[in-house]
Structures are given as C-alpha cells and as structure tokens.
Amino acid sequence: DAKTTQPNSMESNEEEPVHLPCNHSTISGTDYIHWYRQLPSQGPEYVIHGLTSNVNNRMASLAIAEDRKSSTLILHRATLRDAAVYYCILRPPGRGSQGNLIFGKGTKLSVKP
Amino acid sequence: SQTIHQWPATLVQPVGSPLSLECTVEGTSNPNLYWYRQAAGRGLQLLFYSVGIGQISSEVPQNLSASRPQDRQFILSSKKLLLSDSGFYLCAWRSIRVLTDTQYFGPGTRLTVL
Numbered sequence: 001d002a003k004t005t006q007p008n009s010m011e012s013n014e015e016e017p018v019h020l021p022c023n024h025s026t027i028s029g030t031d032y033i034h035w036y037r038q039l040p041s042q043g044p045e046y047v048i049h050g051l052t053s054n055v056n057n058r059m060a061s062l063a064i065a066e067d068r069k070s071s072t073l074i075l076h077r078a079t080l081r082d083a084a085v086y087y088c089i090l091r092p093p094g095r096g097s098q099g100n101l102i103f104g105k106g107t108k109l110s111v112k113p
Numbered sequence: 114s115q116t117i118h119q120w121p122a123t124l125v126q127p128v129g130s131p132l133s134l135e136c137t138v139e140g141t142s143n144p145n146l147y148w149y150r151q152a153a154g155r156g157l158q159l160l161f162y163s164v165g166i167g168q169i170s171s172e173v174p175q176n177l178s179a180s181r182p183q184d185r186q187f188i189l190s191s192k193k194l195l196l197s198d199s200g201f202y203l204c205a206w207r208s209i210r211v212l213t214d215t216q217y218f219g220p221g222t223r224l225t226v227l
Contacts, residue, residue: 034215043203043218044157091214100147100172101216103157 004088009108012078020073020107022088027068032091034101035062035073037084044087044103047073083111115140119204119219126226132177132191134222136204139185144206146187147216148179151201163187164209199226 005023012018024033035047048055048062050071055062061074075082087106116139126132138144148160159172161179169179176195180188187204201223205216 032214041201041221041223043205043221044216046215046217049215100159100162101214102159105156 004090004104006086006088006104006107008105009110011110011112012075012082014080014111014113015077018075018078018082018109018111020075020086020088020109021070022072023070024088024090025069027090028092030092033062033064033068033071034089034091035060036087036089036101036103037082038087038106039081039084047086078109078111080111080113083109085109115206115217117204117206117217117219119202119222121222122220123223124225126194126224128196128226129193132189132194132198132224134189134202134204134224136187136189136219137185138187138206141185141206141208143184143209145209146181147205147207148187148189149203149205149218151203153200157203161189194226196226199224 003026032049032051034049036044037047038044048057048060050062050064052064054064063072063074085106085108087103089101118137120135146163149157150160151157160177161169161171163169163181166181166184177189177191201221203221204219207216
C-alpha cells in the first residue's frame with residue numbers, strides 16, 4: 001500500500017478552520033484517499049473519502065491536489081469535539097476481498113477554547 | 114441503518130485466564146468483519162478478518178483466535194491471556210457492495226490483563 005505522511009500533531013482554536021495535510025507522493029491512479037478520526041477512548045470514525053475531485057460532507061471537506069500527491073482535510077469550524085487523531089489512508093478499490101485498512105500514526109489535533 | 118455492537122465495554126482479566134469478546138452487526142448482510150487491537154499509545158493493528166461464515170484470516174500470529182459462527186457475529190477468543198494482550202480491541206465491518214473499502218468501527222472493548 002502507498003505510504004502517507006502526516007504531521008504528528010496540530011493545534012487549533014475553537015471556531016477557526018483547520019487544515020490537516022497529508023502527503024502521498026506514491027499514490028497510484030486508482031487509490032482512494034480516506035480520512036478517519038479517532039476520538040479519545042473510541043473506535044475510529046469514517047470522515048470522508050475521495051478519488052480526484054474535492055469532496056464535501058457534513059463533517060468536513062477534502063481538497064485533493066491536482067497531481068493527487070497530497071490532500072488536505074478541512075474542518076470549517078473546529079469545535080472541542082473535533083479533538084482527535086486524524087488518519088489519512090490510501091486504498092485501492094476492492095483490493096482482494098479483505099479491504100484492510102492500514103492505519104499510520106495520524107495527526108493528533110488539539111482544539112483550544 | 115447499520116449498527117455495530119461490542120461487549121463487554123471493559124474487562125479486567127488475570128494472566129492465564131480465557132477471553133471471549135463478541136461483536137455483532139445489524140442492518141447489513143454478508144459484511145466483511147475485522148478485529149483490530151490498539152495497545153496503549155500505539156496505532157491500530159489488524160488481528161483477524163473474515164469474508165464469510167467460518168472464514169477467518171489471521172494477520173498476526175499470537176495466542177488469540179477468531180470465529181464467525183453467524184453472518185453478523187464475530188468472536189475474538191483466547192485460551193490463556195498474556196500481559197501483552199492488554200489493549201483496546203475494536204471490531205469493524207465493511208460492505209462488500211461498496212468499492213471504496215470504508216470501514217465502520219464498534220465502540221471497542223478495553224482489556225486489562227493483570
């Protein structure tokens with residue numbers, strides 16, 4: 001699986017936008033870019049995914065670079081509940097029958113009131 | 114809508130005792146099922162996955178085992194727990210009908226082996 005690189009930690013102020021970067025220079029043409037987050041003492045939670053075009057949902061936006069070698073998860077207005085570890089994961093579609101996700105260390109986001 | 118349940122939520126067990134953790138999924142059929150473990154301060158490690166009843170694949174050799182007796186039930190077991198088995202155990206499911214491999218995680222079981 002292609003590798004992703006994320007900063008270990010980031011800080012944000014409440015109600016301000018947060019841009020969480022992810023580098024994936026070895027991404028293949030069919031890899032989907034997934035983002036998950038893990039709140040303290042909880043299981044990971046799906047946030048968003050995309051392939052080429054920018055994506056928006058109720059939780060966040062995903063901006064994908066034109067060359068697809070990097071992406072940015074955007075939280076438009078951070079809240080204290082957004083404090084979590086955010087994981088950027090690449091997955092080729094329907095790879096085998098297992099669909100395993102390989103979680104790296106992610107970015108620990110702290111939100112200050 | 115689909116939901117995933119895990120129990121118990123927390124467990125404290127002595128070394129050498131058996132273990133049984135249960136995961137059930139509702140609202141979907143024939144899901145892929147996964148067991149992960151997260152040791153304190155570490156990342157998630159895939160332990161087992163299953164693509165169907167009775168079909169188990171192991172990712173990491175260890176003293177744990179998994180079984181899938183029913184389509185939406187996944188069980189993690191051990192005959193004799195080790196101290197190193199302590200951690201946060203997470204079950205997840207994936208729909209095989211969706212091409213993008215999105216997984217949905219349960220609330221987890223926090224296991225402490227003393």
